[in-house]
Amino acid sequence: MLVAFSVAPSGGDNPDASVHDAVAAAVAIVRASGLPNRTDSMFTTIEGEWEEVFDVIRRATDAVGRFGPRVSLVLKADIRPGYSGELTGKLDRLERALGPDAAD
Incomplete structure (x- = not known):
């Protein structure tokens, strides 16, 4: 399975504070x-x-919880039993479908 998730602390004293330290602890x-x-600017996919x-996501969420009184967790899962290597496989198939001239 692939799970894309985003986890961040909320409810702290400073609403303008960056969450990069908390996200770094999760990553x-x-x-x-x-x-x-793979981590990008919006999600980490595992x-x-x-x-x-889900054990890793739970531990990452617990780590973020140390940075504030609340935690926001967003999940999206692709559950496909019997498949592995899909973190890159899905992208490889997309690039093949786009063809060599897709960037033009």
Whole structure:
């Protein structure tokens, strides 16, 4: 399965504060998990089996919780039993479908 998630603290004393330290704590947990993952400006996507993916997301959420009294968590999952390598496989298929002249 692939799960894209975004986790951030909320409800702190400074509404203009950056959340990069909290997000960095979450991403460090994801990267240390050893599961295939990718982080972009909006989400971190992680690939693995149900139990291992959600364990990592739980630990990342707990880490973010240390930065504020509330945590916002957004999840989107692609559950496709029997498939692996989809973190890059889906993108590879998209690029092939676009063809070599897609950037023009």
